[in-house]
Amino acid sequence: MSKTHFTLSRRQFLAGSAALGAGLILPGIRQQVWAAGSDAPELTTVKVGFIPLTDCAPVVMAAIKGFDKKYGISIQPSKEASWAAVRDKLLSGELDAAHVLYGLIYGLQLGVAGPQRNMASLMTLNNNGQGISLSNQLKAAGVTNVESLKKAIDAKPAGSMTFAHTFPTSTHAMWLYYWLASAGVNPFTDVRTVVVPPPQMVMNMKIGNMVGCCVGEPWNQRAISDNIGFTAATSQSVWPDHPEKILGTRQEWVEKHPNTARALTAAVLDAARWIDASDANKRETVQVIAQRPWINTKPEIIEGRMLGKYEDGLGKTWQDAHAMRFFHDGEVSYPWDSDGMWFLTQFKRWGLIKTAPDYLAIARQINRVDVYKAAATAVGGVSVPASSLRKSTLMDGKVWDGTNPEAYADSFAIKQ
Template structure:
């Protein structure tokens, strides 16, 4: 692992800047990196959508802390009602970019999450921090984990239990399906699944519309606080340090606005680093996010899990070694090719695509490592990984490292 190098020396950059009227501004020398002359953003106002979830934090704090101004842009951050609304506004151009589900971008690229659009992933916004919540009605039946859930499901007619996730190709659908299938529960045959926007999960469970759901925070902790459910498993128990939300946009937007894409990525990357720099910064972030304009919830509902303090509603508390991360020396944010390919393997596994896509080619098209590296260079002191792939071990012991994705997709006992 090595620190991001500048391709030119400091002296060379200063000379080049002088030669073109000062258009090159060094990070650290000025608080306007990459924001002048020929490198100036094509758009100075950038509309970025978000869903009220803890992991929207880098986008929100990039605006609130002024990191956007440092890179010559102003973020107009727009609260959206559902992931479907984010999708529609993103693809229509009403939004320039968004805090978006990793799997949504890939679903749009393949035409299985709506009309086909070429998409771009500029960076990963966070790792970890989602969960599967089960209802207190199940707890009353001594269902507290996947094994006891399978026994309860087997004892009833197929489809008797309903589970919710956030979008058909969402990360939450994939975590839910993976966890159920690992317990021998077919998510398409044995249970019923429905799509519910994140802020509506708790109310729908409260009135009995579902037995469980997979969603981001604070809506799992909220179920515990409201005494209607408990955390059966966290997403980081399914895949430690998994990618979650990304900074997504249309490929055409990046083509038309490459400097703006770099500036946007740099601003959000710097915000992510700021959040992860200290618990005090995380607490400041929580206080901001709890406000009406953002998540609109109690500070205490957000703060515990933001700081890695977990309770599961079953009497267990712990400090999570893989709690939500936003930067982690840049390892969170790099758009690893293996991460994107994994979502494609699950789309194949669950029949969302009928034939194996060209896993590597599709991922190289979407994950804009080129833009990310430029942004990391602008921010400065962001470590780049030695490889565009990484290795991960899942809850079932399977290892995923991006090699032979077709065989990996076909290797699961439960699939469609």
């Protein structure tokens, strides 16, 4: 059997499995589905890694609220210490899947975030909800935004200011680099950057290991509450409704467990829809994920920004129009190929990859739209877009739509 034939058959099988779960029979696949005998998940327990961040919520709530049982599996969330640990456990097979950084999965596919492995993104877990925090020492020196930060950086020897992000190919590295570069700061020559696990960000800022960081919530709000730093920018101010964490795994795992992949995606998708359905559900989610097994912080540190109620530590408060979202009628959850391609353009921009990749082909290989569509059918009532490309405008006015990725990657004045 040729590779092409195998791929088509597997994808037909996934679609057929979801159709059966929804009480439907799709033309052209009935014989294969019945030949397989069952669309039941191959695994009954699925171990899913997570980092203690607000955006782990869909994975946690899928297990806590029983959405996993609805699709024939038991999700076993596994709290991890760092993104490097998540990477290593995904690659070793200790984790079946994970709440994971978009850029980590793409970095592994290209061999720039660890050993090259073929990876898979089953769905996007959230949009928005990260932040760039600066220390109160900078605030005391009159630094309140990226423009005044640029002046402070220029007044010191190159590389004397240190900033932290969470992983070399992380979303947080990309937001930080983009934000700094928007004001003319080269993040590779003008400042020093280091990797710090999210739960350790606030303490490292407190003891002076860095003057700024980009990290997920609730750690930016925690910096304000602990009187250590302030929010200089939200990630959604860099890119409104940007992709953030994904439900990631190895391609090999999906191939070996196609029904389990569909069931896992359906359970987490169903949970994401439930969270976004009301503020009451979000508040319930906060009360759960604040507990020791999950994030281990006070609920009030999480709740405000979960509901879009922001303060920046400089006296400003606002209701953010692009706060953290988990579903938004499926627009959040769908694994847009253009989202993955954007990270590839930034890897190229910053010299993490030296030659232009086949942007769309890589995105289509990683982003398992076939699994997502089958899961969406199983869940029911989930909108699926006609195209895998979407249009976005970032903070500098640049428009990204995935149509000419190499020209986009080369269009920046500051790059490596």
